Amino acid sequence: MEKKKQKSINDILPLDLIQRILLRIPVKHLGRLKCVSKLWHSLISDPDFAESHLHLSFAPTHACIYIKNSTEAYLVHLDEAFNGDNYQVKELSFPFKKKPTSEFRVMGSCRGFVLLHQEPYYFVVWNPLTGFSNIVHRSMGRYSYFLDNAILYGFGYDASRDDYLVVVAWQACGCQLLHCFSFKTNSCISLDVHSSSRWVLLSGDLVGCS
Amino acid sequence: MSGISDTERMITLKTVEGTLFDVKSSIAKDLKTVQAFIDDSDDDVTSPIPLPNVFTRELSRILDYLNNHHRFRSGIEKADEEMARYDAEFAKSMSHEELKALILAANYLNVKDLLEFLNQTVADVIQNKSVEFVRNFFGIENDYTPEEEEKLRNENEWAFNGVEQD
Numbered sequence: 001m002e003k004k005k006q007k008s009i010n011d012i013l014p015l016d017l018i019q020r021i022l023l024r025i026p027v028k029h030l031g032r033l034k035c036v037s038k039l040w041h042s043l044i045s046d047p048d049f050a051e052s053h054l055h056l057s058f059a060p061t062h063a064c065i066y067i068k069n070s071t072e073a074y075l076v077h078l079d080e081a082f083n084g085d086n087y088q089v090k091e092l093s094f095p096f097k098k099k100p101t102s103e104f105r106v107m108g109s110c111r112g113f114v115l116l117h118q119e120p121y122y123f124v125v126w127n128p129l130t131g132f133s134n135i136v137h138r139s140m141g142r143y144s145y146f147l148d149n150a151i152l153y154g155f156g157y158d159a160s161r162d163d164y165l166v167v168v169a170w171q172a173c174g175c176q177l178l179h180c181f182s183f184k185t186n187s188c189i190s191l192d193v194h195s196s197s198r199w200v201l202l203s204g205d206l207v208g209c210s
Numbered sequence: 211m212s213g214i215s216d217t218e219r220m221i222t223l224k225t226v227e228g229t230l231f232d233v234k235s236s237i238a239k240d241l242k243t244v245q246a247f248i249d250d251s252d253d254d255v256t257s258p259i260p261l262p263n264v265f266t267r268e269l270s271r272i273l274d275y276l277n278n279h280h281r282f283r284s285g286i287e288k289a290d291e292e293m294a295r296y297d298a299e300f301a302k303s304m305s306h307e308e309l310k311a312l313i314l315a316a317n318y319l320n321v322k323d324l325l326e327f328l329n330q331t332v333a334d335v336i337q338n339k340s341v342e343f344v345r346n347f348f349g350i351e352n353d354y355t356p357e358e359e360e361k362l363r364n365e366n367e368w369a370f371n372g373v374e375q376d
Contacts, residue, residue, distance in 0.1 A: 012349050013310060017317055017329070024333035031366035035341045035359060037350050058330070131365065 019043060023052055026059040027112070027129045028077070054111060065092065065114065065128055067106060075128055095126045095133030107166065108155035115155040115166060123166065125183065136183065151176065221248065222258040229266040230258055237276050242320035261319070267308070268315035275300060275324050301331045306347055309335075 022044065025033065030053075034041045043049060053059075062078040073092040080087035095116075104118040116124040123136040153168040163184035170177045180189045219235040223244065238244050248255050261269065278296055282289040304312065309332060316325045336344050345352060354362065 013313065014317070017313060018348065021329045021332050021336075024330050025337045029337045032341060033336075033344060034366065035354070035362045036344050036348075036352075038353050040350075041362075059333070 015039075015043070019049065022049070023056055024058040027053070027061050031130060061112070061129065063129065070094075070104060073128070092128050095124055095131075095135070107153055110155050110157050110164065113155075113164065123181075125164065134183075136186070221255065223269065224258040224260045225264050225266045225269050226262060227266050229269075231269055231273060233273060237273065237280065240276050240321055240323070241272075242322070243318060263318045264315050265311070268312050271300075271304075271312055272316060272319065272321060272324060276321070279323070297327060301327075306335070310347075 018040075022030070022033070022040075030044050034044050063075055064078055064081075065073055065075045067073045071094070073094060075090045075092050076087060104116050104122075104124075107115040107117050107123075109115070112127050112129060114126045114128060116126060118124070124133055125136070126133045151169045151171050153166070156165050156167065157163070158165055161182075161184065163182050165183070166179075166181040168179045168181075170179075177190060181187070182189075220232045221235055221238045221244065223231045223233055223238075225231070233241075235248075238248070244259060244261075247259060279293065282293040282296070301309075309328065313325065313328045313332065316328060336347060339347075344350075352359070
């Protein structure tokens with residue numbers, strides 16, 4: 001653009017209108033749009049905006065990630081894959097600063113976050129679409145987190161407390177033990193559960209049925 | 211005329227340029243700002259209601275949209291397809307400047323459905339475009355230094371793939 005257009009009041013849309021437009025843009029484009037200006041950056045980075053974007057679901061993201069090994073992961077948008085022949089397979093970069101020394105496993109995903117566990121101590125919460133990651137180091141107390149021994153484990157969201165939880169259940173000495181780790185409080189609750197109870201992880205909610 | 215029912219009552223609106231538009235009160239209900247003005251008035255509104263922020267071109271388009279949508283909603287079953295076709299043509303018929311002007315007018319007049327539709331239209335236009343295009347569209351100045359912008363682009367590098375050329 002050679003000549004700078006004269007700015008009139010009609011050129012500039014008010015902030016709340018811009019926000020309502022941004023709520024309709026899929027997450028995969030929002031990272032780029034943060035570069036438009038500092039105001040847009042803070043608008044898009046605002047946690048309330050993220051919450052609204054998720055709940056209003058004008059532009060839901062349905063994506064699938066494939067973790068090939070500890071250095072390769074890929075992402076495909078499912079609506080692209082199902083709607084056309086040309087879909088992009090995006091290579092993702094892991095949130096680890098260096099190649100992990102031991103294997104890691106995907107514990108689950110919830111609301112766009114993927115939980116990775118690197119044995120025995122590290123949990124990583126990772127959003128492959130925005131690049132956000134948070135590493136939590138957890139010393140395990142009585143039990144080491146070797147998940148091969150777990151009956152079930154999962155990652156979910158507790159709306160009542162606005163908290164993300166990791167749940168792991170083991171069988172040991174005839175008892176079932178449940179560990180529930182809260183990211184908000186960075187602490188763990190362990191519960192001894194009656195051995196006849198069965199637990200099922202359903203869409204991020206832990207459901208007990210006996 | 212005698213025995214005028216509520217739905218036949220006409221409201222007169224006046225744009226910035228002074229053009230007068232006669233609007234059925236059933237249509238005026240969708241212009242929530244106007245309806246609020248009517249509701250707040252003690253007497254029946256007989257003189258033209260001035261709209262100091264709305265130009266003739268925009269009001270004409272808004273009324274066209276509302277009249278057509280009312281027609282679709284009260285018509286036969288096939289209306290959904292016809293409405294979608296109308297909406298697509300409506301969106302395509304405007305330049306980006308006209309689209310922005312219409313959003314401003316629809317926002318001022320508080321025309322909810324039209325505003326949602328226009329917001330989606332703009333979202334569809336800009337989502338795959340470059341940062342420069344978006345700045346230009348909204349008339350936004352870049353307040354990042356070149357270094358800051360470089361850093362941001364690197365952090366979000368994956369999002370810059372597959373972007374349409376301007």
